[in-house]
Amino acid sequence: MKTLLQLAALATGLTAALVAATPAPTADDLHFALDRSTPEADATVEAPSEIRLWFTQEPQEGTTSIRVVEAEDAGVHVTEATQDNEDATSFYVQLHGTLPPGTYTVSWRGMGQDGHVVRDSFQFSVAAR
Numbered sequence: 001m002k003t004l005l006q007l008a009a010l011a012t013g014l015t016a017a018l019v020a021a022t023p024a025p026t027a028d029d030l031h032f033a034l035d036r037s038t039p040e041a042d043a044t045v046e047a048p049s050e051i052r053l054w055f056t057q058e059p060q061e062g063t064t065s066i067r068v069v070e071a072e073d074a075g076v077h078v079t080e081a082t083q084d085n086e087d088a089t090s091f092y093v094q095l096h097g098t099l100p101p102g103t104y105t106v107s108w109r110g111m112g113q114d115g116h117v118v119r120d121s122f123q124f125s126v127a128a129r
């Protein structure tokens, strides 16, 4: 996504001078990041049975963790992050039981191929029934 935006910026020539002044390609271009997730960031959904994240690249083995925390307390409802068998960029945690309505924070970390550990989080809400 970021790469596409940068390519678009390059195509316009608006940032050509800036890019030319930067050692390229930089490590940041290859930085490990979240591509998308289910539930999506900031979405309000029915109680999900799993949280799935897709990263922009395959993380280094054993470096990925995902935590799901309820906003009000520290209740955690997760299994270990499991790597998808067929898509090495995708990890999921299964949720035990039904998440009650509320807002949850999904915190994740992982180490990309450039050796940088990246941490970030997003929130989603479970709708009242």
Ligand SMILES: [Cu+2]
Pocket (backbone or CB within 6 Å): 027, 028, 030, 031, 032, 112, 114, 115, 116
């Ligand atoms: Cu990096």
